[in-house]
Amino acid sequence: AQSVAQPEDQVNVAEGNPLTVKCTYxxxxxxxxFWYVQYPNRGLQFLLKYITGDNLVKGSYGFEAEFNKSQTSxxxxxxxxxxxxxxLYFCAVRVGTGGFKTIFGAGTRLFVKx
Amino acid sequence: DGGITQSPKYLFRKEGQNVTLSCEQNLxxxxxxxxxxxxxxxxxxxxxxxxxNDFQKGDIAEGYSVSREKKESFPLTVTSAQKNPTAxxxxxxxxxxxxxxxxxxxxxxxxxxx
Numbered sequence: 001a002q003s004v005a006q007p008e009d010q011v012n013v014a015e016g017n018p019l020t021v022k023c024t025y026x027x028x029x030x031x032x033x034f035w036y037v038q039y040p041n042r043g044l045q046f047l048l049k050y051i052t053g054d055n056l057v058k059g060s061y062g063f064e065a066e067f068n069k070s071q072t073s074x075x076x077x078x079x080x081x082x083x084x085x086x087x088l089y090f091c092a093v094r095v096g097t098g099g100f101k102t103i104f105g106a107g108t109r110l111f112v113k114x
Numbered sequence: 115d116g117g118i119t120q121s122p123k124y125l126f127r128k129e130g131q132n133v134t135l136s137c138e139q140n141l142x143x144x145x146x147x148x149x150x151x152x153x154x155x156x157x158x159x160x161x162x163x164x165x166x167n168d169f170q171k172g173d174i175a176e177g178y179s180v181s182r183e184k185k186e187s188f189p190l191t192v193t194s195a196q197k198n199p200t201a202x203x204x205x206x207x208x209x210x211x212x213x214x215x216x217x218x219x220x221x222x223x224x225x226x227x228x
Contacts, residue, residue, distance in 0.1 A: 009154070032214045043118070043204055043219030044157075051214045090156065094213045101172075102147075102217060106156040 002027045004093050006105035013081045014113050021076040021108045023091030033074040034092040034102075035065055044090060050074060061085070081112045116141045120205050120220035126228045127192065127199060135190045135223045137205035144210040146188035147217065150174060151202040160203075163188055164210055192225060200226050 003026045013019045025031055032051055036044035048059025055067045065076045074091060091105040118139045127133045139146065145164050149157040159172030163182040177196025182188055188207075192199045202224050206217040 034216055036216075036219075041123075041222065041224070043120075043206075043221045044217075045219070046216040049214065049216060101159065101162075104157040106154060 002093070002103055004091050004103050004105040006089075006091055006108045008108050009106075010109045010111065012111045012113065015083050016080050019078050019081045019085070019110065019112070021089050021091075021110060023074045023076065023105060025072050025074065025091070025093045027093055027103075032094045033065075033067065034094070035059065035063070035074075035076050036090045036092060038088040038090065038107075047076070047089075081110075083112045083114050086110055086112045118205055118207055118218055118220035120203075120223050122223060123221070125223055125225045127225060128228050130194045132191055132193050133225070135192070135203055135205075135225070137188045137190065137220060138186055139188075139205075139207045139218070139220075140186060141207055141218060142185075143207035143218070144185070145208045146182070147206040147208075148172075148178075148180065148188070148190045149204045149206065151204055151222075157204065160190065 005024045034049045035047040037047050038044045047063050048057050050057045050067045058064045063078050067074050088107045088109050090107050092102050094102050121136045147162040148160040151157050158174050160178050161172050161180040163169035166185050169180050169182050179191045202222050204222045205220045208217045209215050
């Protein structure tokens with residue numbers, strides 16, 4: 001069965017420190033990987049995606065993610081966290097051509113302390 | 115600005131009542147989706163539609179119904195058969211020419227039981 005795991009319910013980091021939000025996946029076929037962010041009482045906003053090519057993907061608001069095929073991981077990173085980065089982050093995967101179903105992880109809540 | 119509009123933002127349902135959540139998009143997207151979000155469970159797919167007058171059940175379709183009479187609109191009805199409807203409902207859309215495109219989300223409808 002295809003699945004996405006975000007092993008941490010919550011990540012706490014001090015402002016200015018680097019942050020990592022972890023994601024691992026299990027799919028058959030070539031995965032298309034996404035990160036979304038959700039602020040309170042809002043919908044999800046797209047941050048970045050990995051389709052093919054460079055394993056390090058850069059996205060919005062200074063976020064980047066590293067694709068690791070051997071570890072089936074797609075961890076979200078940012079070199080220097082801001083208080084405004086505090087939100088709920090979702091990893092997601094779609095599979096193959098014409099795959100309309102997206103599988104979402106359970107989400108990781110990021111708290112950035114001033 | 116192009117986007118997805120969900121209404122109402124808050125909705126209350128009485129016992130035995132059907133309620134309809136509205137979702138309208140002006141992004142010219144062919145595919146539309148309904149998700150249910152519960153705390154700690156991520157997003158679960160209720161229904162999706164790839165084209166007008168066609169839709170498919172997702173993972174948790176029981177107690178819900180949809181229609182897709184226009185490209186721009188994909189309303190969701192929560193029927194009285196849905197015994198635990200309290201949740202945050204998110205509508206999304208995407209292009210269908212490639213599964214490597216992200217989904218665009220509305221700002222959700224929060225449904226509660228009276």
